[in-house]
Amino acid sequence: MFKRSEQDKRPQLQIFVDGVAVAARQGDTVSAALLASGRDARRSTAVSGAPRLPYCMMGVCFDCLVTIDGVGNRQGCLVPVAEGMQIEIQKGKREIGK
Amino acid sequence: MTKNVDAIVVGGGIHGCSTTLHLCLAGLKPVLIEKDYAGRHASGVNAGGVRQLARHIPEIPLSIRSMGIWEKIEDLLDDDCSFESHGQVLVAENEEELAVCRARVAELNALGFTHEELIDATELRRLVPAVAETCPGGVVSRRDGAANPAQTTTAFRRKAEQLGATVREGVAASNIRYSGGLWRVDVGTESFAAPVLVNAAGAWAGKIAAALGEPVPVETVAPMLMITSRVPHFIDPVVILRGRKLSFKQFSNGTVLIGGGHLATPYQDRNETVLDWRSLATSARTVFELFPVMRSATIVRAWAGIEAKMKDDIPVFGPSSRHKGLYHQFGFSLHGFQLGPGAGAVMAELIVNGGTQTRVSDLGIDRFHPTTL
Amino acid sequence: MIVAPKREDYDVVVIGAGPAGLAAAATSAEAGLSTLLLDENIGPGGQVFRAISSTPVTERNQLGADYWVGADLVQALRASNAEVIHRATVWSLDRNLEIAVSIGGASAFVKAKRVILATGALERPFPIPGWTLPGVMTAGAAQTMLKSSGLVPDGRTVIAGQGPLLWLLAAQILRLGGRIDRILDTTQRGNYFASLPHAFAFLTSPYFIKGLTMMREVKAKVQVVSGVTELSASGDGQLANVSYVAGGKRETIPADLLLLHQGVVPNVNLAMSAGVEHRWDDLQLCWSPLLDASGNSSVAGIAIAGDGAGIGGANAAVVRGRIAARAAVEALAPAAAAKLAPMAALRADLAKAERGRVFLDTLFRPSQQFRIPAGDTIVCRCEEVTAKDVLDAVAIGATGPNQLKAYRRTGMGPCQGRLCGLTVTELMAQARGKTPQEIGYYRLRAPVKPITLAELAAVPKSEADIKAVVRG
Numbered sequence: 001m002f003k004r005s006e007q008d009k010r011p012q013l014q015i016f017v018d019g020v021a022v023a024a025r026q027g028d029t030v031s032a033a034l035l036a037s038g039r040d041a042r043r044s045t046a047v048s049g050a051p052r053l054p055y056c057m058m059g060v061c062f063d064c065l066v067t068i069d070g071v072g073n074r075q076g077c078l079v080p081v082a083e084g085m086q087i088e089i090q091k092g093k094r095e096i097g098k
Numbered sequence: 099m100t101k102n103v104d105a106i107v108v109g110g111g112i113h114g115c116s117t118t119l120h121l122c123l124a125g126l127k128p129v130l131i132e133k134d135y136a137g138r139h140a141s142g143v144n145a146g147g148v149r150q151l152a153r154h155i156p157e158i159p160l161s162i163r164s165m166g167i168w169e170k171i172e173d174l175l176d177d178d179c180s181f182e183s184h185g186q187v188l189v190a191e192n193e194e195e196l197a198v199c200r201a202r203v204a205e206l207n208a209l210g211f212t213h214e215e216l217i218d219a220t221e222l223r224r225l226v227p228a229v230a231e232t233c234p235g236g237v238v239s240r241r242d243g244a245a246n247p248a249q250t251t252t253a254f255r256r257k258a259e260q261l262g263a264t265v266r267e268g269v270a271a272s273n274i275r276y277s278g279g280l281w282r283v284d285v286g287t288e289s290f291a292a293p294v295l296v297n298a299a300g301a302w303a304g305k306i307a308a309a310l311g312e313p314v315p316v317e318t319v320a321p322m323l324m325i326t327s328r329v330p331h332f333i334d335p336v337v338i339l340r341g342r343k344l345s346f347k348q349f350s351n352g353t354v355l356i357g358g359g360h361l362a363t364p365y366q367d368r369n370e371t372v373l374d375w376r377s378l379a380t381s382a383r384t385v386f387e388l389f390p391v392m393r394s395a396t397i398v399r400a401w402a403g404i405e406a407k408m409k410d411d412i413p414v415f416g417p418s419s420r421h422k423g424l425y426h427q428f429g430f431s432l433h434g435f436q437l438g439p440g441a442g443a444v445m446a447e448l449i450v451n452g453g454t455q456t457r458v459s460d461l462g463i464d465r466f467h468p469t470t471l
Numbered sequence: 472m473i474v475a476p477k478r479e480d481y482d483v484v485v486i487g488a489g490p491a492g493l494a495a496a497a498t499s500a501e502a503g504l505s506t507l508l509l510d511e512n513i514g515p516g517g518q519v520f521r522a523i524s525s526t527p528v529t530e531r532n533q534l535g536a537d538y539w540v541g542a543d544l545v546q547a548l549r550a551s552n553a554e555v556i557h558r559a560t561v562w563s564l565d566r567n568l569e570i571a572v573s574i575g576g577a578s579a580f581v582k583a584k585r586v587i588l589a590t591g592a593l594e595r596p597f598p599i600p601g602w603t604l605p606g607v608m609t610a611g612a613a614q615t616m617l618k619s620s621g622l623v624p625d626g627r628t629v630i631a632g633q634g635p636l637l638w639l640l641a642a643q644i645l646r647l648g649g650r651i652d653r654i655l656d657t658t659q660r661g662n663y664f665a666s667l668p669h670a671f672a673f674l675t676s677p678y679f680i681k682g683l684t685m686m687r688e689v690k691a692k693v694q695v696v697s698g699v700t701e702l703s704a705s706g707d708g709q710l711a712n713v714s715y716v717a718g719g720k721r722e723t724i725p726a727d728l729l730l731l732h733q734g735v736v737p738n739v740n741l742a743m744s745a746g747v748e749h750r751w752d753d754l755q756l757c758w759s760p761l762l763d764a765s766g767n768s769s770v771a772g773i774a775i776a777g778d779g780a781g782i783g784g785a786n787a788a789v790v791r792g793r794i795a796a797r798a799a800v801e802a803l804a805p806a807a808a809a810k811l812a813p814m815a816a817l818r819a820d821l822a823k824a825e826r827g828r829v830f831l832d833t834l835f836r837p838s839q840q841f842r843i844p845a846g847d848t849i850v851c852r853c854e855e856v857t858a859k860d861v862l863d864a865v866a867i868g869a870t871g872p873n874q875l876k877a878y879r880r881t882g883m884g885p886c887q888g889r890l891c892g893l894t895v896t897e898l899m900a901q902a903r904g905k906t907p908q909e910i911g912y913y914r915l916r917a918p919v920k921p922i923t924l925a926e927l928a929a930v931p932k933s934e935a936d937i938k939a940v941v942r943g
Contacts, residue, residue, distance in 0.1 A: 001606065001624065001625070001626050001727055001728050002616060002622040002623065002624055002625060003622070003623060003624075003625035003649075004620070004621055004622060005527065005528060005621035005622070005623060005647050005648070006648075007527065007528060007529055007530060007621065008527035008528075008620070008621035009527065009529075010527050025527070025620065027513070027522070027525050027527070027619065027620065028619075028620050029513070029619070029620075032615075032616050032619065032620045032622060033620075035616065035622070036616075036620065036622055042605050042708070042709075045855065047853075047854060047855045048855050050603065050855065051604075051605050051708045051709070052603060052605060053605035053606065053608070054608065054612065055603075055607070055608055055609060055612065055852070055890075056593065056594065056608075056609050056611065056612050056890075057608070057609075057611070057612035057613075057615040057616060058518055058593065058611060058612070058615055059511055059512075059920075060593045060738070060886060060889040060890065061852065061886055061889070061890050062853060062884070062885040062886045063603075063852065065885070071576070071923070073885070073921060075920075077615075078511060078512065078513075078558070078560075080513050080558075
């Protein structure tokens with residue numbers, strides 16, 4: 001859906017999405033890195049299980065909700081990636097207490 | 099132009115709406131007057147607990163009467179009110195609290211009430227698996243449950259209107275007076291007159307009572323609630339604590355409601371409340387300790403509803419001690435929601451029949467003002 | 472690194488580091504007031520100057536000169552003594568000017584003598600059939616990715632809607648080598664006539680030449696369909712097709728990405744939750760706060776600057792930020808106000824910056840069919856409530872957005888109405904034959920952004936709690 005500009009010279013780093021290593025760039029948000037990765041990053045809603053991807057990328061729509069380093073329901077569009085970060089795509093109601 | 103009706107009910111909370119409906123069922127034509135909209139304040143935004151558990155003894159008969167109506171609420175209202183009956187459990191956090199529970203259940207049994215049942219740690223764990231393992235037991239009221247308060251209050255209002263009640267929302271009742279043998283109330287440019295006036299104005303009812311010469315020790319409070327985003331189902335009954343302020347329940351949609359009576363600052367004249375986040379943090383800490391599973395849940399919203407709390411924590415319910423045709427129904431002191439259906443039925447009996455089989459005599463305003471009637 | 476606020480009390484707390492917030496914080500700090508700027512994003516800039524300090528897009532002409540203006544604002548802020556915290560999410564503000572802010576998973580409370588809200592705008596909801604499908608995003612979302620990560624669309628891409636941002640985004644995507652297959656312009660034909668009386672002000676405003684040049688640049692490279700009157704997205708769990716009607720003719724084209732935009736509206740959540748009174752704006756079709764000429768709201772001590780005060784654009788936002796800050800300085804340290812630009816000069820700057828706005832608002836007033844959906848189209852994305860659900864509730868007695876909650880959970884999900892509130896108000900107003908002002912809006916509540924129970928449990932105890940322990 002998206003490609004990176006050739007003039008982007010930011011350092012690469014590695015994050016893990018559902019356990020799989022994915023390349024990202026320093027300064028990407030989690031949502032931008034997921035969309036840039038080309039992977040299927042669709043979450044499913046807690047209400048009907050419908051698939052969603054980020055819609056607004058500015059912190060208002062909550063369609064980018066994702067589990068980051070074990071903490072669920074984070075807004076992926078507001079969190080910058082970090083080396084080794086563990087991302088889980090949320091499916092349905094988020095389990096608590098794990 | 100004055101419109102003559104059979105009764106004027108002031109206040110569109112669950113009590114006013116329920117009384118209006120039950121008056122309609124008895125064949126009367128009442129008018130319901132609500133300054134905002136039905137369920138705008140505490141009746142629409144409370145925790146929705148349908149609880150006989152841990153009630154003050156004087157209001158237990160009314161609570162039991164009400165429970166019978168709750169169990170057939172859909173027959174009455176054509177709306178299930180999202181009522182679910184999975185019991186309510188009062189948790190004792192230590193042996194001292196369990197001893198208090200034991201004495202309470204014994205006291206109730208001696209009075210002939212059997213709805214509260216002492217439970218040990220095993221039964222507590224069976225009912226509430228997620229509760230911290232240190233809790234030694236508690237009390238259960240198995241018929242109790244919870245409903246959606248806004249849906250319920252709205253359903254009472256809707257059914258009353260369908261059965262012929264006149265409903266006026268968005269304009270306050272003013273100039274309440276008794277003349278020519280009738281109670282008269284202005285609502286904007288309209289006036290209503292009736293032989294009966296019911297003061298069910300919640301946090302605003304104390305002012306009405308005082309203006310009619312019956313001041314009572316009442317204050318305005320705004321208990322706070324907060325709710326989480328949807329999480330997988332993990333608990334059925336409503337849980338309350340013996341020692342600390344907490345009520346806790348999960349709706350069928352997965353959201354978890356956390357309440358218990360910590361108070362916001364009410365600004366009654368502005369219909370506004372300012373939340374006290376440090377007190378809500380206390381509630382969060384209690385949940386954190388009691389339900390470790392909840393620690394990573396997200397809080398999505400918090401709010402508070404404005405209501406009346408009596409100094410003695412039991413409502414003012416029944417005929418006026420000074421005026422013919424005036425009835426009070428307010429001051430439910432943070433636990434009026436479950437009583438709403440029954441209180442409306444009993445109030446209609448008091449108005450229509452002049453008496454009721456349900457024991458409510460301990461709730462009268464005559465505990466503050468010896469009757470002069 | 473996690474940085475908590477250095478103090479518990481500030482003269483001025485500014486919320487939001489877009490054009491208004493940057494200008495307000497720099498002005499306030501320059502006058503010597505203790506100033507804290509809290510911002511939710513990774514770096515300064517807000518939306519319009521997004522990633523101004525970190526963008527990988529280094530060829531300056533690609534983002535345009537208007538973008539790089541933001542660098543000067545950031546420089547002025549850094550030269551001041553304002554304390555700045557990014558990735559700081561303010562989740563509560565009340566009329567006592569107490570602010571709760573979440574930073575790095577921990578919450579802190581700060582008190583302010585004055586609060587300047589600069590929480591800006593968000594894109595107007597665009598509730599067409601299929602707008603929740605993966606592959607449908609806002610134009611602003613694409614622009615955010617472009618500015619902050621140098622990402623551009625490379626699949627089959629359709630841009631639909633109207634307004635200046637849409638053309639700017641299209642030009643930027645093309646300059647960076649991205650792909651746009653078609654632009655569907657939903658500007659209502661009648662709007663061209665309606666906006667004519669305001670055209671003179673616009674023609675003499677700086678927007679005119681810039682806007683015209685950009686539209687020419689885009690039209691030279693992309694097929695533009697104007698007069699689009701119907702629009703929908705479809706696909707099985709993922710966008711596959713975009714369907715539209717223009718000039719009475721329906722066409723369906725395959726697409727991987729649909730970018731929607733029909734203007735921006737004030738982001739009201741924090742202001743409304745603090746009790747700030749708002750009014751329905753019949754021209755801009757949104758809620759705007761009631762403010763005096765210095766940006767002061769109905770809540771004593773809270774001022775609003777920038778697009779949150781009513782849409783005015785970036786230049787106006789900067790000036791409104793300076794005006795609000797100057798007003799704070801006049802109230803708290805009158806002697807220091809002499810250092811700042813005089814109020815009269817600022818008001819003249821604002822008039823200049825607002826020139827042409829009425830023309831834009833009238834020309835780009837979104838059509839009813841793209842604001843007020845019908846049938847199975849989702850209104851509330853969080854709780855998945857459709858237009859029909861809302862109308863059914865109205866039919867059995869729901870009279871306004873708050874009453875609607877008793878029937879449907881609209882607005883009760885995590886976005887707290889940001890993506891459905893305007894739609895619900897207009898839909899109910901239409902169904903009930905009332906004005907949006909009469910119908911009203913959701914009562915908004917803190918936390919305006921969710922926090923974990925553990926984070927709330929860890930906040931400092933109240934004084935009463937501490938005393939109880941001491942006595943104990």
